């Protein structure tokens with residue numbers, strides 16, 4: 598059995614991009630692999646957060662993991678800050694990482710752009726991410742396209758460490774879905790759909806009401822012409838809606854192209870809104886129910902205990918080979 602690890606930041610709402618690119622694959626993986634899933638709250642602190650809002654976002658993200666089918670008996674589900682080994686390994690790895698390689702991270706460049714003061718944590722963020730992954734002897738990291746560079750950096754750091762100190766870390770590999778690896782903004786289909794976009798019309802939140810989902814999809818930017826065809830280069834808006842539709846309705850893109858042959862963008866949008874609402878409604882109902890129970894806290898307490906058993910063993914190994922007493 599392979600060990601699978603992935604994490605999501607509790608920073609604002611989750612978008613349908615997070616769901617289609619990552620989260621929906623997590624529940625499938627737990628049936629066949631040893632799965633460890635994390636709410637990476639320390640990563641969320643790299644940009645200013647209101648404490649009460651953050652607390653609520655951590656709980657809502659945990660509830661969302663459960664609502665999409667993560668079973669705390671099958672997967673280890675935990676909050677990053679409950680396992681102090683993450684921050685400790687991150688420091689040790691920072692001493693093995695170079696300014697040059699970390700400076701090349703495109704996500705850092707994007708997030709730091711235009712800011713007068715950039716928190717150091719935003720810069721070292723990918724090293725903490727490497728610690729998350731390496732603590733669990735991870736083989737596979739299921740993520741969306743935007744995380745590929747971070748996983749590659751994690752591999753580089755782990756290989757460098759192993760070269761210097763012996764075979765301490767398992768070298769992980771990213772797993773990026775063929776369809777849905779990069780769901781695009783509804784406002785500008787040449788940009789990634791992102792929860793940090795200040796314009797909520799650009800993304801579908803997992804918690805958006807059906808009427809809001811419909812309105813956003815109907816207003817989504819499409820392309821000139823009228824043919825419904827999967828052509829991301831020339832028709833990125835239409836291709837994005839086809840991808841979202843296919844993943845929510847379990848139909849292939851080719852089936853959708855055939856279905857909408859001779860029809861207009863309005864038909865595609867109406868159908869896409871329907872399948873998105875049908876996908877999100879049951880998740881939203883479960884999130885609301887779970888938030889009212891104590892099921893959540895119990896699952897996270899057990900999850901952190903199980904995670905610590907693995908994480909503390911790895912950290913002990915690392916400290917020993919590095920020469921700490």
Ligand code: TYM
Pocket residue numbers: 602603604605606607614615616617618619620637640725726729730738739740741742743744747777778779780781789790791
């Ligand atoms: P985060 O919280 O930004 O996103 C969580 C997951 O959602 C994927 N994703 C998308 N997939 C498709 N289309 C999109 N528009 C889209 N937007 C986001 C992301 O690729 C990710 O898989 N640094 C990570 C969190 C993290 C992590 C880790 C991930 C911390 N430690 C260890 C894996 C392993 C992040 O900010 O993801």
